[in-house]
Amino acid sequence: MNQLPKNAKLYLITVIITAVFFSFFLANNYPMPNTYVLLLFVFLSFLTESLTVRFTNEASVSISFAVFFSSIIILGPLGATISAALGIMFRYVKTSDGASRHVLNTPLYKILFNGSMAALSVGISAVIYYSFDVQIADPHFYNNFLAIFCVILTCLVVNTTLVTGLFAFLQKNPFLSLFISNFIWTVPNLLIISILGIFLSILYLNYGVSIMLLFFAPLIFARHSFQLYIDIKNYYMQTMTALANAVEANDKYTKGHSERVSFLAEEFGKHTNMKSADISVLKKAGLLHDIGKIGISDSILNKPAKLTNEEMLAIKDHPELGVKILKDVNFLKGVHEAILHHHERYDGAGYPHGLVGGQIPLNAAVLSVVDAYDAMTSDRAYRDALTTQEAINTLKQEAGRQFHPLIAEEFAEMITTTKNEEIVNLKQANNVSPPLV
Numbered sequence: 001m002n003q004l005p006k007n008a009k010l011y012l013i014t015v016i017i018t019a020v021f022f023s024f025f026l027a028n029n030y031p032m033p034n035t036y037v038l039l040l041f042v043f044l045s046f047l048t049e050s051l052t053v054r055f056t057n058e059a060s061v062s063i064s065f066a067v068f069f070s071s072i073i074i075l076g077p078l079g080a081t082i083s084a085a086l087g088i089m090f091r092y093v094k095t096s097d098g099a100s101r102h103v104l105n106t107p108l109y110k111i112l113f114n115g116s117m118a119a120l121s122v123g124i125s126a127v128i129y130y131s132f133d134v135q136i137a138d139p140h141f142y143n144n145f146l147a148i149f150c151v152i153l154t155c156l157v158v159n160t161t162l163v164t165g166l167f168a169f170l171q172k173n174p175f176l177s178l179f180i181s182n183f184i185w186t187v188p189n190l191l192i193i194s195i196l197g198i199f200l201s202i203l204y205l206n207y208g209v210s211i212m213l214l215f216f217a218p219l220i221f222a223r224h225s226f227q228l229y230i231d232i233k234n235y236y237m238q239t240m241t242a243l244a245n246a247v248e249a250n251d252k253y254t255k256g257h258s259e260r261v262s263f264l265a266e267e268f269g270k271h272t273n274m275k276s277a278d279i280s281v282l283k284k285a286g287l288l289h290d291i292g293k294i295g296i297s298d299s300i301l302n303k304p305a306k307l308t309n310e311e312m313l314a315i316k317d318h319p320e321l322g323v324k325i326l327k328d329v330n331f332l333k334g335v336h337e338a339i340l341h342h343h344e345r346y347d348g349a350g351y352p353h354g355l356v357g358g359q360i361p362l363n364a365a366v367l368s369v370v371d372a373y374d375a376m377t378s379d380r381a382y383r384d385a386l387t388t389q390e391a392i393n394t395l396k397q398e399a400g401r402q403f404h405p406l407i408a409e410e411f412a413e414m415i416t417t418t419k420n421e422e423i424v425n426l427k428q429a430n431n432v433s434p435p436l437v
């Protein structure tokens, strides 16, 4: 915990203390449910939390909210809070890089914070639900739509607020824009899963525990298939990253270029509030934009002298070659046009098609700016790296000529004003004078 910023530490401690006081409040005001049913729900929330499908370390999908929702209806506020908090604290998850995380190798403050978030979001939702004069374990609970709606909304708002608060302190990003993007991402997920929660509760209250558990088998199978699909996509992206690195491996000047373009393009998408699907296209296109260079001879790519016309034509083939390499990969369809047109110029003097202004697809226009910025701020065989300010000046000078003017302006603004530590580190690296030898 020592490595966290001071205000993030204070935030974590406040959330944990609030959750402890809130749990005492629940213990004094709501009945303890039957121990066996409580243990069953602790196990179910542990199971569903452990079976979370993770896309990245930040984004994941879990059906645990269905269990939390039914525990609110079946156990009441105290039981629901205990089962949700314990389930999350003792979960066993695999991170996107394949490592296991569990109670024995996770720092205590993280375990307590996760448990507190679950206790507060589930507990507060449950208290609001029972303020609507519904009874615990009422088999006709679904007649009270307003109470159900309030459970979903409260859980969503409390959970998103607590998570966003932490990220706002850690990443030093503004709370509101982070809240909106997290909220939008969570709403459809939670709405669908809450229907599952209603269904689970109906099964339990009308047909008993064994019928409800039977329903879990196909659910876990569906989750397994989904996980396989995500794994295959991740493996494919890893292969593509390896391929992109292979293109750059023989050239010390372009090492890491594609990964930096991918990162900066993704950050630009977030900065300009693009849809998450468009950001994902930018991220992949950034990584793969120069993949076509794999088909071009190293002697041309690494030539320190001026290229002949013939060599230049060979280089100009790389966007089309890249699309040819990736053409059979269905989930990269949206990425193709960004790769194909990332060397078009706003004034029409680019390649391969000489598109002008608005004819250039937006994602390709973004990539063109980011690609040029990273190239300018990296050393090349024929020149030293420019400083961040020099590169920004060039982007502004070329706005409306080489670059889409609005994109160049926005990107320059992002680089200048960002508090994102990774971008700041990249900027600092750019501003260090290159070694003399």
Ligand SMILES: [Fe+2]
Binding pocket: 289, 290, 318, 342, 343
């Ligand atoms: Fe390129």
